[in-house]
Amino acid sequence: MSGPQREMLEPIRKQPWDWKTKNEYEEVTVRQQPYLHGHYRHIFDERDYDIFDPRYTRLKSSDWEAFRDPKKYWYTTYTSDRKKMAEQVENNFSQAEEFHVIEHLDPSWVEAARTIYTPLRHLEYGESVQLQHVIRYALGTSIEQCSTFQSFDKTGRAQWITQWAMNMEAHHGDFLGFGKEIFMSQPAFQALRSYVEEVLVTDDWGEVLVALNLTLDPLLGNLIYRDFNRLALKHGDTHLAGLNYAIIKQMDWHADWAFALFGLLAEERATSRWDYLKSLGYEDWPGDYRWGMTLSDPRNTPEEPMHNREIINEWVGKWYPKAYHAVSQLSSLFERHNLQLNVQEALQAIQKERIEPKYKNAGIAFQGV
Amino acid sequence: MGIKSSYSAMTRELMWDPKDFDLKKVYPLIEKEGIIVKDPKKWEDPFRMTYNQYVKIQSEKDHIYHSVRNAFEANNGHAKVVDARWYEGIKAFALAVQPAEYAAHRLMAYIGRNIPIEAIRFATFNQCIDELRHAQIEIKHYAHMSKYYDGLHAYAKTNENLWFNTVAKSFFDDALTAGPFEALMAISFSFEYVFTNILFLPFASSAAAVGDENFAAVGKSVQSDEARHMALGMTALKMLLEEDDRNIPIVQKWLDKWYWRAYRIFSVVATLVDYYPRIRPISWRKAFEIYVEDQVLDGLFKDLRKYGIREPLHAEDSIKEKEHYSHATMRILEHYKHANMFRGFRLQPDDYEWLHNEYPDTFEKYYAPFFRRMDDHIMAVASPGIPAVCAVCQIPVEFPDPDQPNKMWTQYSEFNNKTHILCSPGCKHIFEQEPGKFIQWWWPAEAYVNGEFGTDLPLDLFKYFGFSPEEANEHYSSPDRERWMKYREQLGLNQRFV
Secondary structure (H helix, E strand, O other): OOOOOOOOOOOOOOOOOOOOOOOHHHHHHOOOOOOOOOOOOOOOOOOOOOOOOHHHOOOOOOOOOOOOOOOOOOHHHHHHHHHHHHHHHHHHHHHHHHOOOOOOOOHHHHHHHHHHOOOHHHHHHHHHHHHHHHHHHOOOHHHHHHHHHHHHHHHHHHHHHHHHHHHHHHHHOOOHHHHHHHHHHOHHHHHHHHHHHHHHOOOOHHHHHHHHHHHHHHHHHHHHHHHHHHHHHHOOOHHHHHHHHHHHHHHHHHHHHHHHHHHHHHOOOOOOOOOHHHHOOOOOOOOOEEOOEEOOOHHHOOOOOOOHHHHHHHHHHHHHHHHHHHHHOOHHHHHHOOOOOOHHHHHHHHHHHHHHHHHHHHOOOOOOO | OOHHHHHHHHOHHHOOOOOOOOHHHHOOOOOOOOOOOOOHHHOOOOOOOOHHHHHHHHHHHHHHHHHHHHHHHHOOHHHHOOOOOHHHHHHHHHHHHHHHHHHHHHHHHHHHHHOOOHHHHHHHHHHHHHHHHHHHHHHHHHHHHOOOOOOOOOHHHHHHHOHHHHHHHHHHHHHHOOOHHHHHHHHHHHHHHHHHHHHHHHHHHHHHHHOOHHHHHHHHHHHHHHHHHHHHHHHHHHHHHHHOOOHHHHHHHHHHHHHHHHHHHOHHHHHHHHOOOOOOOOOHHHHHHHHHHHHHHHHHHHHHHHHOOOOOOOHHHHHHHOOOHHHHHHHHHHHOHHHOOOOEOOOOHHHHHHHHHHOOOOHHHHHHHHHHOOOOOOOOOOOOOOOOEOOOOOOEOOOEEOOEEEEEOOEEEEEOOEEEEEOOHHHHHHHHHOHHHHOOOOOHHHHHHOOOOOOOOOHHHHHHHOOOHHHOOEOOOOHHHHHHHHHHHHHOOOOOOO
């Protein structure tokens, strides 16, 4: 019923909230998480921290609300994008089935994919589980929301790889059981398995993101989903390549948002982990007093003396070589299956062309291996 | 491969038992609560929803909802409800429920991370992302409403600092600070299974009845996800009960606690059904009989008897209270309407008639005189200052004892040489189970008096609440009302055609 005579009703404010929002993503993301006055302390956590507390990471920020996802995903845009992706993956699978791509694959290639690709479903899933720890403890909705969608991506990816393996099983014998066996006991995979297990016991959510998004994922992801994928295409394996096409899109976004975040945090000038209270308008907050007693006065907990930049460097220094080593262990499998890809050279190229520039753009120091 | 085994490959077979790190380090909370899980592998997620199915179904569902919302926003749907006082209720819902949805999102991630049972973990993760959806579709709606109506523009500060918000916030904070199994029972069972229907179904019907197309769509869209959450709650409960007999008393204790805890949060919902809508499709009493008494207490809990589980403690009290609940809660809201971001309102003749007919035994006798005091002066019943609230549910301690409705139900409990005040036997019992935990609550009144928010009271408080005193008080005499009438005039909706 809108027409030319219908005048627009005059709103009482132009912006929905008391803070500026530039788009729908910001409208539904910024300031969703409360920062103050959580009610109780966790009954099994002797650290005595608040529910959303800056001390769950060593990183400091003068404004935990400042980060923005470069893709501006919120639930609606994320699921809509992923719906298209899911349909793509499914169509690609049924096409491969329809055109008999799977049954005509060269047996030596089938063996290579069975051994190298199938175990990834476990790695991806393990990462997804620890990202749920990040979702709970990260400070600020914009950060945890990216972790939420990434974790969900990785769960989905683990399921896609599983579906791929089941399609392969229809023509080429056991994949799932064999892949798990490889993952649990084949020497070439043990360093990777152990790496993800170590991530699972890493408590600092900032460190978890470094150990996945800045180190392991760019190395392993580019090696498998890009380089190994080129071999798949050489062997006419469009069944696998179509899946990787979707995975690469996810993977690039995971790197983009994480490098954007750590680039921002590396620039941070905050000297105290409580500085962010100013950005929220709580600079005079006297700490957490209840009933005349103090539940862990923030000012009495020791400050992290290092700057973010140093902390991030320390983490990258700790995890990157470990990740590099773990991924390079796969080379024995590439050799055994006579794949025309030298893993050491490929990793050097990935490091130089795909990883270094990202660190450089984000302004984070990078040694490489 | 059958659906069952392929689903199993997609979920439970993905995880492995860590070899290089102690399982107890990976799952540090798993043994803390005394729950024993011997063979988690046999449990199934009843919904068996994969990632692909999830994004396809949910994206469709989301688009349908946003189409309704876009139409509502484009066509000034807000001016077309039968009475704008409805929006005062919507504000209460916005400020209490929306942050709770968000807290539930973080909470489900905590549960999923810490319970290594794959069949459950995928369902908890689906729910984790569902709750983010609910938080966002609700806040998206309020973003539009906020441009036309008071009270919503500062939701973050309001949620952090307002006394009213501590009610829902403390519920989720309580679960966030509990062990993962307790948190799962608190949310998946007590909140989702027992009470979520009563939250979304009657309230969505009320929205449809008063012409708020958009909120009716929010309610239905959200509720369609809740079916999965309820199934998760049932699966989890059955699993804990069947895995080991030693779990039964622990689970019983949690059901006792969380039944009453959830029931108390829903007090505001009772007013949203009985008071705020001018056209009322259902009363709280009837909704409670259908959704709680029939479906839960007489239905589900009968099925649970075979495990040795009895009805939750104080369920009897909640049944007794059904004739009083909405009136007593509305009375509380009217007492403190000058310090809240949604308003009370003067009852109209048709309200008195409906309430009298629906509650013949209680409304006229115990509550109508109170509401009539507002006929001459709308602020006649305001209580100065900030209320004394219950140390567990954090609602002002003004619930009458349903056995003697002229007396308050208020209880006291001694702990550490201090007297703590509780609203009811139900909350007193919860307090006494974990006094060490419950004395850690953030009590706004104490913070205000201690000067946390400045010394010029009450004006300094409003700065922290994020809204101005004009946004409080009574609806029919408010600027919101005046604006709404003007919107209707501009749209020609003030005309009557017979």
